Amino acid sequence: MIDVQNRGYFEQHGCRFTAVIPTNIFGPHDNFNIEDGHVLPGLIHKVYLAKQTGSALTVWGTGKPRRQFIYSLDLARLFLWVLREYEEVEPIILSVSEEDEVSIKEAADAIVEAMDFRGELIFDTTKADGQFKKTASNAKLRRYLPGFQFTPFRQAVQETCAWFRANYASARK
Numbered sequence: 001m002i003d004v005q006n007r008g009y010f011e012q013h014g015c016r017f018t019a020v021i022p023t024n025i026f027g028p029h030d031n032f033n034i035e036d037g038h039v040l041p042g043l044i045h046k047v048y049l050a051k052q053t054g055s056a057l058t059v060w061g062t063g064k065p066r067r068q069f070i071y072s073l074d075l076a077r078l079f080l081w082v083l084r085e086y087e088e089v090e091p092i093i094l095s096v097s098e099e100d101e102v103s104i105k106e107a108a109d110a111i112v113e114a115m116d117f118r119g120e121l122i123f124d125t126t127k128a129d130g131q132f133k134k135t136a137s138n139a140k141l142r143r144y145l146p147g148f149q150f151t152p153f154r155q156a157v158q159e160t161c162a163w164f165r166a167n168y169a170s171a172r173k
């Protein structure tokens with residue numbers, strides 16, 4: 001609806017408002033609530049608790065669905081570029097490349113490594129997998145910014161886990 005509104009403002013008033021479409025965002029200051037947070041912060045919080053209680057990590061679904069995750073700090077840099085340089089009304093997808101899509105199991109493995117979790121992983125297949133893939137093309141972004149360097153996924157997961165551990169008391173959870 002924001003896109004429809006932006007087109008209307010352009011056609012009627014010549015305003016150049018635009019919209020951005022990010023994929024699955026994660027990073028420091030996220031909502032780490034297990035029930036209503038997104039998958040990465042939810043799993044980070046679950047691993048944190050599983051380590052404390054010596055219990056297993058329960059991953060919802062089969063672990064097979066694939067997602068493109070974008071680190072909030074990378075997205076913030078792209079937001080600033082959009083504000084300053086991007087002149088189109090047409091929305092722009094802000095996403096890592098299609099080759100950088102990871103499975104939920106790979107995402108869980110990255111968290112397990114970052115948190116040095118030695119316990120068991122259980123895939124709870126009574127929980128829904130949801131859509132298998134939601135692959136988005138970042139070809140347009142790459143045409144504008146061919147040299148933009150995304151933070152490597154494992155490094156971004158490590159930084160997010162480190163932030164959560166250091167800010168557990170005040171984190172949104």
Ligand code: GDP
Binds near residue numbers: 037040058059065
């Ligand atoms: P979300 O908005 O981050 O929950 O993203 P999606 O609904 O697009 O995909 C989340 C995927 O991760 C689904 O396949 C879930 O079954 C899976 N998943 C595994 N463990 C968890 C978890 O602890 N929390 C969430 N939110 N999803 C999980």
